[in-house]
Amino acid sequence: MDDLWHQIQQASSQEPKTPDQQFLKLMEEVGEASQAYLSSQKASGADYKQLTVANTQEELVDVLLVTYALLQKLGTSDETLTTLLRTKTAKWLSKQTHSTD
Template structure:
């Protein structure tokens, strides 16, 4: 994974967009992911695009790459990213555990 992160960092460094412009790109990619998912689920008004779950995965990968590029441009180290992801994952899981225990109480 470290070789992949090196490639992502290199791409981020070569990206001419500013952080502000990358945030706009991130919003665009999130929209494209949503469109792909809606189409893959045959949502009303989205079927004509004939997109699949594979298209959704590709678009979500774009979201991930743009996000990682922004984090890199903001000076986030690999160690800091690992800590942030670990901390946020633990918080996410603790909230899910909290919801599960509330359901069990009913």
């Protein structure tokens, strides 16, 4: 996994797009993930593409990669990213309601 993480960091650091362009790319990737999900669920007007949950997963990974590249472009260190992930995850968990049935 460390080798993969290193490859992701290397690709992100070599990304030539500006932050503005990367934000637009991120929106494009989110749209593609949404399209794939709608198609996989046979939503009206979207099922003709015959996409699957696997296609949705692939598009969501694109979202993660573009997001990471954008964070790196904005100067986010690994330490800051770790702190943000921990903080946001704790907040997310604290807001979830769990039934006690």
